[in-house]
Amino acid sequence: MPGTTDPDGYGWYGRELRVARAAAEEAGEMLRARFNDVWEVRPKGDDGDVVTELDLAAERIVLGRLRDAFPGDRIWSEEAGVLDGSAARTWLVDPLDGSNNVAIGLPVYAVGIGLCVDGMPMVGVVHEPHTGSTWHAILGGGVFQGARPLDPPPPSSSSGLVVAWTQGHAVSRDDVPAAELRGVLERHTRRVLPLWAPLLGWTMLARGSIDGFVGYCAEAVDFPPGALLAMEAGAEFRTLLGGPFRVGFSGPDSTRCFVAGRPGALERLVELTSGVMAGRTVLPTG
Structure with a gap:
């Protein structure tokens, strides 16, 4: 299903991108202004x-x-759930990715908005309120930080890799594959970043600040917007066993187990994850 164009020169899905950017930045401005205020925090699950x-x-x-x-x-939003409309076009909204960080006063959080058409991510926007930075991508159009296109990052060096990590909320603390994956990554990379805000991991991968991203039963809502940024920056995706992986939001969280990486890093990461996952059925235990 085609998108729409607008005068900003983005081409197809230009209007969608313009609206998503404006929404993310307005929400981000509010979040930044109220960060140091007193506000309510409630348990969720x-x-x-x-x-x-x-x-x-x-x-x-x-x-x-x-x-x-x-x-x-x-629209499928983190807190409101699914709001009915045409299933061919689904907006994915994480209005505050990093709520646990914000709750303890850590300014590591983002606003994420994506549009999937027939299951394929077409538009991705990630806004970081604390710095005021906005990243966006349209499928096939490259990735931008503000108005500046990002060049594909160079291949990863031979020194130790820096890798972001995410796992779904349904994964229990005693999930054995998750613990083993984290362990092998900790032993064989320079650093593993459990950011509690996966969207920021994607912006770091897109701009070449980190080498890869490993996800275990990742959440659906914030995955496509961020993953599209990394795809458009040249990152490639595999399953934990090294097979083909399709970026999308359909299916249970257990299907979103992946390795994403820059050239020079992906194969090294898959070697680590496949050694853990060989012979296993990848399902959360919690």
């Missing part, structure tokens, strides 16, 4: 996750803009 008053306020801003601009589209 039984796994230690939280939702803050800021999550809900940012979500209202983003959903309002998307509903006004694209009333017929489906």
Whole structure:
């Protein structure tokens, strides 16, 4: 299904990108302004996750803009859930990726918005309120930080790799494959970054600040917007066993087990993860 164009010169899906960027930046401005205020924090589920008053306020801003601009589209948002619309076009919204960081006063968080068409990510926007930086991509159009296109990062060096890590909320603390994956990465890379804000891991991979990203049963909502940035920057994706991996949001979280990496890093990471996962069925235990 084709997108729309606008005068900003983005081509197909230009209007969608413009609306998503404006929504993310408006939400980010509010989050930055209220970061040091006093606001409510509530438990979310039984796994230690939280939702803050800021999550809900940012979500209202983003959903309002998307509903006004694209009333017929489906929206899947982190806190509101699925809002009915055309299943062919689904907006994915994480209004505050990094709620646990914000709850303890750590300014490591982002706003993420993506559009998937027939399951394929077409538009991805990630805004980092603390720095004011916005990254965006349209499928096939490259990745940008603000108005500046990002050059593909060079191949990873032969020195130790720096890798981001994410796992889904449903993964329990005693999940054996998850623990073994983390362990082997810790032993054989220079550093593993459990950021509690996966979208920032994707921006770091897109601009070449880190070498790879490993996900185990990753959450659906914030995956495609960030992964599209990395794809457009030249990162490649594999399953934990090294097979083909399709970036999308459909299916259970257990299907989003992946390795993404820059040239020179992907094969080295797959060698590590495949050694752990060989002969296993990748499913969360929690």
